[in-house]
Amino acid sequence: MIEIESNVNLKQLNTMALASIAEYYCAVHSVAELTEAIDFAQREALALHILGEGSNTLPVSHVSGLSCRVALKGIEIVQDSQDTVILRVASGENWHQLVAHTVNNRWWGIENLALIPGAVGAAPVQNIGAYGVEIADVLLAVEVFDLQTLTQRTLSKAECELSYRESTFKGNDRGRFVILQVLLELSKIAKPVLSYAGLSELAVLADREALSASRVAERVIELRSAKLPNPTELPNSGSYFKNPIVARSVADSLLENFPQAPHWVVGQEVKFAAAWLMDQCGFRGTELAGGFQPYHLQALVMTNPKGGSYRDLLRAETEVIRTVASRFGITLEREPQLLG
Ligand SMILES: Cc1cc2nc3c(=O)[nH]c(=O)nc-3n(C[C@H](O)[C@H](O)[C@H](O)COP(=O)(O)OP(=O)(O)OC[C@H]3O[C@@H](n4cnc5c(N)ncnc54)[C@H](O)[C@@H]3O)c2cc1C
Numbered sequence: 001m002i003e004i005e006s007n008v009n010l011k012q013l014n015t016m017a018l019a020s021i022a023e024y025y026c027a028v029h030s031v032a033e034l035t036e037a038i039d040f041a042q043r044e045a046l047a048l049h050i051l052g053e054g055s056n057t058l059p060v061s062h063v064s065g066l067s068c069r070v071a072l073k074g075i076e077i078v079q080d081s082q083d084t085v086i087l088r089v090a091s092g093e094n095w096h097q098l099v100a101h102t103v104n105n106r107w108w109g110i111e112n113l114a115l116i117p118g119a120v121g122a123a124p125v126q127n128i129g130a131y132g133v134e135i136a137d138v139l140l141a142v143e144v145f146d147l148q149t150l151t152q153r154t155l156s157k158a159e160c161e162l163s164y165r166e167s168t169f170k171g172n173d174r175g176r177f178v179i180l181q182v183l184l185e186l187s188k189i190a191k192p193v194l195s196y197a198g199l200s201e202l203a204v205l206a207d208r209e210a211l212s213a214s215r216v217a218e219r220v221i222e223l224r225s226a227k228l229p230n231p232t233e234l235p236n237s238g239s240y241f242k243n244p245i246v247a248r249s250v251a252d253s254l255l256e257n258f259p260q261a262p263h264w265v266v267g268q269e270v271k272f273a274a275a276w277l278m279d280q281c282g283f284r285g286t287e288l289a290g291g292f293q294p295y296h297l298q299a300l301v302m303t304n305p306k307g308g309s310y311r312d313l314l315r316a317e318t319e320v321i322r323t324v325a326s327r328f329g330i331t332l333e334r335e336p337q338l339l340g
Contacts, residue, residue, distance in 0.1 A: 002026050002033045004040055010063065010339075013054045015117060016302075017235035018310050020059035020340070022067040029071050029092070031152070034145060034178060041066045048147065049339055050178055052119035053094070056126060056237060056336045061310050063340030070121050072180060075101060085186050086140065091121025091179045095128070103214035107186035109138040112193055114217040115224045117231060117238070121179040125169040126335070127162040131196040131220055136162040138184045144177035152180070164266075165242050165335060192216055198223045227297050236295065240302035241274040241320070241332040254328055274324075274332055275300040281323045288316035 008025035011017055024046065028034040041048040047065030051057060059067075071092035079086035085107055089098055099114045112133035122128075123135045124142055139157050146153055155177070161168040169177060190213075192206050193199075199219060205211035229236055246254075251270035255261060258280075262273040278284065278299035285296035290312020295301040302316065317334060325331050 002028060002036050004037070004066070008067070010054070010059045010067065013051065013069070014057050014059050014237075014339075015053075015055040015231035015235060016058055016237045016304050016313070016336075017307065018059055018061075018304070018313065019307070020061055020063055020310065022059070022063045024066040025069075026066065027069040027071045029073070031072075031145065031180065034068070034070070034180075037066060037068045038145075038147065038150070048175075050175075051339070052091070052122035053117060055117035055231065056122060057339045058237065058310065058313065058336050060338060060340035065340075067339065070119070070178060070180075072121075078183070083187060083189050085188060087184045087186065088143075089120045089182050089184065091119060091181065093120045094118075095120055095123055099217060102186055103212070103217045106213060107188060108191045108213045109133075109184065109186040110135070111213040111217040112196075112199070112220055114220045120182050124160055124162065124167055124179065124182060125337075126165045127167050129165070131199060131223075132193045134162070134164075135184075138186060140183040140185050142179050142183065143181040144179050146177055148176055164245065164271075170337070228301060229295055229303055234295075235304040236301050237336040239274075239300045239335050240294075240317070241278075241300060242335045243271050243274045244277075244330045244332060245269045245271045246330060250329065254330070258328070272330065277324050277328055277330065277332070278320060281320075281327055283320055283323070288319055289313075290316065292316040294320070 004024055004026045006024050008022045010020040010022050026037050028037050049065055049067045051067055051069045072090040073092050074090040076088045077085055078088045095118050096115055098120055099110050103111050112131035116128050127134050127136050141154050141156050143154050192211055194203050202211055202219060245266055247269060262276050264271045275298060278294060283294045284299035287293050290308025291306025292308045292313055293303050293305060295303050321332050
C-alpha cells in the first residue's frame with residue numbers, strides 16, 4: 001500500500017522553494033504503486049499531477065488533487081555492441097548521477113548535460129539541453145503509462161515530438177503520459193561536442209585522442225558551477241524564460257535597431273538570447289516583487305533569496321515580460337511548468 005498524505009508542504013519539493021500546500025501527495029516506486037495512486041485519484045475524483053525532483057516546476061499556493069512523485073529506480077543495459085550501448089533507465093533516477101555513471105563507463109553522449117538538476121523521467125518532457133547537446137540526440141524511445149487508456153506503451157523518439165525545450169508531454173499530450181523508463185543509445189567511440197564556448201579548448205586533447213567523456217563532463221561542471229546558482233543554496237528553477245524564437249521579419253526589424261543583439265538562425269526563424277534582452281532592460285541583479293531577483297551572473301535565472309510567494313513570482317515575471325516586450329517587441333515565455 002502506498003502512503004498518501006494530505007496537506008503536504010511542497011517547499012522542499014521544488015527548487016524555487018515556493019511554499020505550497022498539496023491537497024494530497026505520494027511517492028511511487030513501481031508501476032503497481034503508480035496504479036494505486038491513479039485508482040485513488042479516480043476514486044476521489046482528483047486531478048493527478050506528476051512530479052520529478054521539482055527543478056522545473058512552480059507549484060501554486062494550493063495544489064488541489066494528488067501530487068505524485070515518480071521514484072522508480074534502475075539502470076539496465078539492454079544492448080551492448082562494439083560501438084554502442086543501449087540503456088534503459090527508470091524515471092526516478094537522478095539525471096546527473098546517470099551522467100556520472102555513463103562517463104565512468106567511458107560512454108559518450110550525455111557528458112555535456114552534466115549537473116542538470118532533476119530526474120531522468122523529466123528529461124524528455126522539456127528535451128533538456130546544454131552546451132550544444134539535447135537528450136533528443138541520444139533518446140531512442142520512452143516507456144510510459146498512458147493515463148487515457150490505463151495501459152503501458154512505448155513511444156518512439158518521433159512520437160515524443162522533441163524540439164527546443166518542448167515535447168508532446170508539454171504540448172498536445174500534456175498530462176496524458178507518466179514516463180516510466182527512458183531508452184538511450186550511447187557511443188563507445190569518442191564523439192565530443194565541443195562547439196560551445198568554454199569547451200573548445202578541449203579540442204586539443206580530442207586531436208590527441210586523449211579526451212574522455214568524464215573530462216568533458218568535469219569541464220561542463222566547472223563552467224556551470226561558475227555561472228549558475230546551486231538551488232540548495234539559492235532557490236531557483238534554472239532558466240526562467242526560454243530563448244525566444246521569432247519570424248525572420250520580426251528579427252530583421254529588431255536587428256535594425258539593435259544590430260549587436262546575439263542571435264542564431266534556426267531554419268526559417270531566428271532565436272535571440274533572452275538573457276541579453278533582460279540585461280538591456282537592467283534586470284540582472286535587480287530586486288523584483290517579493291525579493292525575486294534575476295541572478296547577478298545570469299539574468300535568465302530567477303532566484304528566490306527572500307522566500308517570495310507564487311503570487312510575487314507572477315508579479316516579477318509580468319514586469320520582466322512587459323518591459324522586454326515594450327522595448328524589443330518580443331514576448332518572453334516562461335520555461336518552468338506550473339503545478340496546480
Ligand atoms: C540550477 C538549474 C539549472 C538548470 N539547467 C538546465 C539546463 O541546462 N538545461 C535544461 O534543459 N534544463 C535545465 N534546468 C531545468 C531542469 O533541471 C530540467 O527541466 C529537469 O529535467 C527537470 O527535472 P525534474 O525532475 O526536477 O522535473 P520536475 O520539475 O519535477 O517536472 C518538470 C515537468 O516534467 C513533468 N514530469 C516529471 N517527471 C515526469 C514523469 N516521470 N512522467 C511524466 N512527466 C513528468 C512534470 O509534470 C513537470 O511538468 C535547470 C534547473 C535548475 C534549477
